[in-house]
Structures are given as C-alpha cells and as structure tokens.
Amino acid sequence: MSISTLQDFENFIEIFPNIYRATFNLQFGPLHWPVSIFLINVEPSNNIWILIDTADPDNISKFFTALTQHFLKFPNYQLKYILLTHDHFDHTGSILRLLDEYKDIKLVLGEPESFHTNNKNVNGNTHTQQLATVEGKITVDKNRIVMIKREKEEEFEFFNVLKPIFIADHTLEFVSNNIGSISYLHIPTNCIMVGDSLMNLSTSQCSEPVISLPFTSTPSHLNSVKESIKNIARLDVKIVFPAHDHSQKGLSINDVRAFANTLKT
Numbered sequence: 001m002s003i004s005t006l007q008d009f010e011n012f013i014e015i016f017p018n019i020y021r022a023t024f025n026l027q028f029g030p031l032h033w034p035v036s037i038f039l040i041n042v043e044p045s046n047n048i049w050i051l052i053d054t055a056d057p058d059n060i061s062k063f064f065t066a067l068t069q070h071f072l073k074f075p076n077y078q079l080k081y082i083l084l085t086h087d088h089f090d091h092t093g094s095i096l097r098l099l100d101e102y103k104d105i106k107l108v109l110g111e112p113e114s115f116h117t118n119n120k121n122v123n124g125n126t127h128t129q130q131l132a133t134v135e136g137k138i139t140v141d142k143n144r145i146v147m148i149k150r151e152k153e154e155e156f157e158f159f160n161v162l163k164p165i166f167i168a169d170h171t172l173e174f175v176s177n178n179i180g181s182i183s184y185l186h187i188p189t190n191c192i193m194v195g196d197s198l199m200n201l202s203t204s205q206c207s208e209p210v211i212s213l214p215f216t217s218t219p220s221h222l223n224s225v226k227e228s229i230k231n232i233a234r235l236d237v238k239i240v241f242p243a244h245d246h247s248q249k250g251l252s253i254n255d256v257r258a259f260a261n262t263l264k265t
C-alpha cells in the first residue's frame with residue numbers, strides 16, 4: 001500500500017475527536033515507511049495543542065507546511081508541548097526548529113532521556129546524538145525541558161487528558177529500533193499512541209498492513225520489546241496507534257492482544 005494514498009499524507013486530519021495525525025514518507029535506505037506525527041487539542045475551549053513526535057529530518061519542511069496549514073483553521077492557537085514517544089531520529093527531526101519557531105514551547109522527555117539533556121552541551125547518544133548528527137553540536141536550554149518521572153507521571157500538566165505511560169524500560173544503548181519509552185493515552189477517546197513499541201505495515205507480499213515487532217538488536221532487547229507489547233495488551237484501551245502505520249484507523253486493542261498472545265518470551 002502506498003503511503004501517499006493515506007488520507008493524512010503530509011496533512012493533519014482529525015482521526016478521532018481532538019486527535020489529528022499527519023503521516024510522512026520515511027526513506028531509510030531501501031525502506032519506505034509511514035511515520036506519523038500526532039497533534040492533540042488538549043484543551044479545545046482554550047485552543048491548546050500538544051505534538052507527539054516530530055518526524056524525521058528529511059520531512060522537516062513538509063511537516064512545517066502541514067502544521068502551518070493546520071493552524072490556519074485555529075487562529076490564536078497555543079502549541080504548548082512537544083512530547084516524544086522515544087528518541088530515534090525518525091521521531092525527533094523537527095525538535096530544534098520547533099524550539100526555535102515556538103518560543104514558549106517545551107520539550108517533554110521521559111526520565112531515561114534526562115541524562116543527555118541535563119548537560120549543557122548535548123552530546124550523548126541516541127536522541128541527542130542523532131540531533132547532533134543532523135544539526136552539528138547543539139544545546140537545549142534546560143528551562144525548556146519538562147521531565148516525566150516514573151511514578152510521578154501525574155505531575156505532567158495535562159495528565160488528565162494525555163496520560164504518559166511508561167510501557168517498558170528504555171534501553172539506551174541500542175542504536176537500532178527499540179521499544180517505545182513513553183506511550184501517551186488520550187483519556188477522552190481511550191486511544192493510545194505507542195511510538196515504535198509495535199508497527200502496522202504493509203509489505204510487498206501483503207497490501208493489508210500487519211502488526212510486526214520493531215527491529216531489535218539482541219535477544220534481551222527482543223524480550224523487552226515483547227514485554228512492552230504484552231504491557232500494552234493489558235491496558236484497558238480502545239485503539240492503539242503505532243508511529244509507523246499503513247492504516248488510517250490504528251489497531252483495535254483486540255488485534256494487539258491477539259498479536260501479544262503469539263509472542264513467546
């Protein structure tokens with residue numbers, strides 16, 4: 001299935017009430033994958049918005065075009081936070097430009113990423129390494145970072161609308177694809193954005209997308225990934241949205257549970 005046939009291709013579409021999604025074509029070697037950005041209207045009465053993920057570096061300008069187009073319909077909007085499901089390059093590409101263009105926006109990270117951003121000079125690995133690779137050496141002002149801590153998720157300002165859930169331990173040492181560090185549950189619709197915890201892709205053999213595991217690098221990493229999917233399957237949610245998804249409607253929790261039941265750890 002071609003990514004460009006998705007209704008939300010390079011364009012924010014309301015896929016559930018107050019959840020908007022735009023999907024971009026991620027080219028990574030021979031791969032062409034959909035990569036989605038979610039835009040949540042967390043407080044419609046006050047026109048307050050939150051982004052979940054920021055696409056890959058090759059799609060920055062297309063993402064900003066989509067964002068500008070979208071907000072033409074919402075004058076006087078406030079874009080308050082950038083949330084990250086995890087720290088890979090294909091989800092973090094636009095962070096620097098967003099911080100630059102939106103002077104009040106803050107970057108929200110899960111505790112595992114805090115190590116990198118506590119330093120004035122950001123030169124760690126994973127998220128920051130990838131940012132540095134793209135942009136050269138960069139600095140993220142500590143005042144513009146909000147840390148989500150385990151067991152203290154309720155400190156997040158919009159916890160009652162967009163609840164952060166640590167699905168499994170984040171394994172920083174893996175440069176290849178990994179588990180979602182934080183998932184975000186949209187309470188009003190009971191939909192959860194799970195990053196790369198699992199994927200829903202069509203293949204050359206099969207045009208209908210199928211659920212698959214993300215890439216893993218070691219047997220223990222593979223086990224963490226399976227554990228995170230089992231954790232998602234235990235949640236009392238309705239729809240699961242992977243960041244790489246060839247469908248418009250996400251996955252029903254029953255499909256995720258059926259997939260989780262096939263996984264042996």
Ligand SMILES: [Zn+2]
Nearest residue numbers: 088090196243
């Ligand atoms: Zn990804």
